[in-house]
Amino acid sequence: MKQFYPHVNKDNILRQILPEKKNILADGGELLANDDSHSFDIFDETDIVSQMQKNAAELENIAQCNYTYAICDISFGKDTADFEKPASADHRSNLDVPLILTYRRRSFELLGKDIRRLLSECTQCVIFAATIGPQIDRIMKKKELESMSDALIFDMCASDAIENLCDDINDELDDYFHSRGLFLTDRFSPGYGDLPVSASVDIARILDASRRIGLTFNNYGLMMPLKSVTAVIGISDKPQPMRIRGCKFCRMSDSCSFKKRGLTCYSID
């Protein structure tokens, strides 16, 4: 498996902490020449930029990229007694055909309409789990004592780094399958749309993720280390449309502070 290294998209972090400022960083993350039109009277943005750069560098230094994945067979509607009951107590969605994934003779069910739609043209899918390690959690605690704003920015960097790791894995998989004439769907994580958060527990169990990458759960299904992700990506022989990007699928969209300001947390390229 390819080794990935943690990286933070600094522009992305700046967009979050200074939402009205765009393009004050060059591609390499360097501050562009001072642009007076952005300045505030009592606030010097270069401080914030260097604070962000310092935290991003520290995060990149500390984070450990670990991931594991497996290719599962998909079956729709074959309701057998064999598959393991999902960890969630949620009711099965009203589409009464179960969606069952099988890896090396172990099967489990995924709940919800959105995941069914995503995998509708697939006979196989990738399930994966990734984490940037528990050290992040301790550094966070230390930073909260030293400087809450450092802690906040560091937390943003960590969230960004785990997303970037997922993108790296996704790109790698894309290359692999594309070279074999296959296509991948969007990446879909438990908690998106109507796929319950608890599906993470099933994915991690099938992947033996606690042994392979140190990903564990507490009694409430909370992933530990905190900066961890599980996801499903469908594999199809037909090109797959982008189905799930945007606020519609985000579980934060009800309370999103970006949305309230008419912004998004992602860049529209």
Place this chain on the structure above:
Amino acid sequence: MILLDGAMGTMLQAEGLLPGERPELLCIERPEVVKNVHKKYIAAGSNIIYANTFEANAKKLAGFNYSVAEVVAAGVKTAREAVDEAADNAVAEAAASSTSRSDVLVALDIGPIGELLEPYGTLTFEEAYEIFKEMLTAGEAAGADLVVFETFSDLYEIKAGVLAAKENTSLPVITTMSFEKNHRTFTGCSLEAMAVTLEGLGADALGINCSLGPEEILPMARELASYTSLPLAFKPNAGLPDPKTGLYSVYPKEFAEIMNRFADCGMKLAGGCCGTSPDYIRAMSEIFASRSDDAAADNAAAVDASTADAVANIAGDTAAGASVGIDYYNPKSSVCSPSVVVDTSKVCVIGERINPTGKKRFKQALIENDIDYILKQAIEQVEAGADILDVNVGLPEIDEPEMIVKVVKAIQSVTDTPLQIDSSDPQAIEAALRIYNGKPIVNSVNGEPEVMERIFPLIKKYGAAVVGLTLDKNGIPASAASRFEIAERIVNTATSYGIPRKDVYIDCLTLTVSAQQEAALETIKAVRMVTEKLGVNTVLGVSNISFGIPLRSLMNQTFLALALGAGLKMPIINPSSEPVMDIISAYRVLDCSDSGCLAYIEKYSKRQSADQATLRRSGSSASRPTDIAAAQSTSYAAAQDTSQTASQAVSHDSAQTNAQASVGHESTDTQSVAGLITYAIEKGLKQETADNVRKMLESASPLDVIDNVVIPALDKVGELYESGRFFLPQLLNAASAASEGFEIIKQKIKETGENSVSKGDIIIATVKGDIHDIGKNIVKVILENYGYNVIDLGRDVAPEVIVKSAAEKDIKLVGLSALMTTTLSSMQETIKQLRDSGHECKVMVGGAVLTRDYAKTIGADFYAKDAKEAVDIAKKVFG
């Protein structure tokens, strides 16, 4: 060589078995399948087989209809039957094979619980201990011959397991952990920390299993062999799995060939983990038998041994120094946390500031349970260069054992610097030793036989290092020779308890030079004698020397330099005192530990240019103005530093004096100072805020400063934030600056005995099951800024705890945070229990997944979208 077995899961799949959720239950439901696998391993040559009990723990079996004892007993019984039947078969086959297989041992196999322990996770050390204890007692009762802890990545968790095994069974203990390519476990534990800690705790063998293949583990095996005298055990995977197929890459013959190279670096127990099968064990058996050296002899010995303890044999072998790998072992004096090992045979700094003696503010923090204050002291010292932190929380008003556990756990959650447990209470010492993660130092014993009798067994049991003070019931001897005698007695007594000499550090004791002038050089002499004649490391509390004299740092510097020259390795000092740390940096160049002077150059090259600028200024009137400015600002900063460090070393009374001295005699214009505070808070300037608050307090009351300056400044920042001109980091920087100001105000109040300025007590907590707490902590900082006394119950807090605290302290406002949809139920439950308790209070809730509507439906009084809104709510509730 003792052969272990290979994978169980891989084999069950090969048997065509659909693995259910809990493979351990197979021993109850279909024991013959598991027994078959065991038999195959026995036939392949395994001397020890692992019972199918890896995750037969209370957490994993919750919700199934079998108890831990039942499942563990079934697992051990199945393995035992396999051994017996294999022996019978051998007899039935007229002993055609020369090896009787009745000597095969059954190991109780214990893996990680599957939940992350504190501080990363929510499972406590004590809970983990109980979970292991249940498995262990069941395993021993069922007839296991030994216990194996394997696949651990968390040193803390395996420590809980080893302690539980040692305290509740008499089984030999093999411990193996899983390491990644960077030679660390997932939680950051290093090979050396594992070896140092587990050998100290009395493990009988240690090693590595799972994660990687033999090729990747081999270099780690070599490294590990240098850290321990224990027999080593290795169970690699059959190479690395291909995630696309799930297949492993190394086949039996190649596996055995690589494993054969492990034998050259002290491996005594060999087996396989994921992906291996009896073919792998057979291949190893053949290759080891063909060796012509000791490894082959070991192999024969192990095979010939009766059921008499093969593990003990091997351990005895090693003790006699006859084993193959012993040459690799390079015993070294060290202490550690899971990720940091400090070599104490080189000069290392022990930070002295976590200690209430003579520190009003620290005492107050202890009494008020203000752990954050203590943690800040810890972090500051680490940042300033402390290698080890002394932890002393002894105060008559508090329960020391309880407090030291809390403080040690808290410090280890924010820093990986090893700790020195400083107490005279044996109960507190043991409590801290139990829960410390790694190998700590205990400070201290002395030459009194009763004290040594009480403490040394604890040192031995928990594998710690210990400081011995050269004093006894007659006090501190005046002469170096008499102190040396006590030191010798301490070292000899420690050795008689089985504590290695390398783990005994002697403190020759510093007396105050202003009181006993002639004693100073006696101490130096004693340090030299102990270093040269006893050959053990020395510890010394340096700062004592200078009590009651001016410019203490100069005296500390001089005395420290002399002591280092005499061989002192572990000075206990205030690492924030720059002059004293300068001596350390310079000495590290002289004793060659700062190789190539790199650290020295990095630290001082800047200061040198400032020095030269100063010289130029004093030497020539023609120096350039910019240099002068630079020099002035540098020396101003240095003066600030000195006043600060002196204050930390002495007490806050003199801190006040110093600070006043440094601001000089200019007239204090309250109005302009208020303006400076406002500016400093807005800009997030901590030091300036603190300085100006201090200045203003000379002429204004604490309440004045808070109400008329700090809060209006925060309000202004809050408005800027709300209007989108300030963003959260700036708001928080301002809050941090204001906190510095509050800290000064608190000190002032403490000194003058005025009433507290709290505007109201608020409980905040992240609910049960949730450990995302940055949001809650942001709210805490902002509320405190506005003068509220925030009682932070932490994260993962049970509803009962919140209800109890609210009722006990008569709290009018409770803030709850939850970040996950899965923990919203905990929030709802907490609110319900608060209402049911009859205690009247308002509840505000917040967290990413919450909405105003949802807050209403779960019965909260208020929803706070951010910290600013939380303050508005508090204002509403408290008026």
